[in-house]
Amino acid sequence: MNKLPNHTALKEWSNVVAALGRGEQVVLIRKGGIADPSFGVDAERFYLYPTYFHQGESESRPRVAITHWCEVVRTWTIRDAEQLARLETEVVLPRETLEMRYRFRADQALYVIGVRTFALPAPVEIAFRDAYAGCRSWISLDDEIDVTDSRAVLGERELASRIDALDAFLAVTASA
Known part of the structure; x- marks a missing residue:
């Protein structure tokens, strides 16, 4: 079984997970949850744990489908609100949500x-646990999820082109 270290998952809105899975989005925009004192990229590879609470649905579901995982290819930090305009075309989040974050x-x-987003060969249903609740970014899943035979959502060239375009605009404090 090929699995990700520590079963680490990033909690993200389900519509963002879906956009990543369709290749419509190649970035995550984060500052941490209310329960996080700050945000950091805690893992280079992680599962995407879809959430619904801030989208108006109940977050408490008996089972959650894990469909994708990600590998970090580059990070930037933004301290200039004018850079949000460029991000608006790269994400499914509305401008107001970007500004709020x-x-x-x-x-x-x-x-x-x-x-770089990868689709699991088939969705993996896991039980919702109280340990996964709350407004925080990172969780450790109790379940082992095999990533063998996962496929990249975008080819390397297309992903590199989109990341390079963002880098040219954002080039604030890039790292990878």
Whole structure:
């Protein structure tokens, strides 16, 4: 079985997970959840754990389908609100949500995380656990999820082109 270290998962809105899975989006925009004192990229490879609470649906579901995982390819930090305009065309989040994330904890930078997204061969249903609840970014899944035979959502050339275009615009504090 080929699995990700520590069973690490990033909690992300289900519509963002879907956009990553369709290749419509190659970045995550993060500042951390209310329960996170700050945000950091805690893992280079992680599962995407879809959430619904902030989208108006109940987050408490008996089972959750894990369909994708990501590998970090580049990170940027943003401290200039004018850079949000470029991000607006790269994500499914509305401008108001980007601005809200930017203003949240104004003393902290907004993370833009370029990712290569992989689709699992089939969705893996896991039981919802109380340990997964709450407004925080990172969780450790109790279940082992095999990533063997996962396929990249985008080819390397297309992904590199999109990341390079973002890098040319954002080039603030890139790392990878």
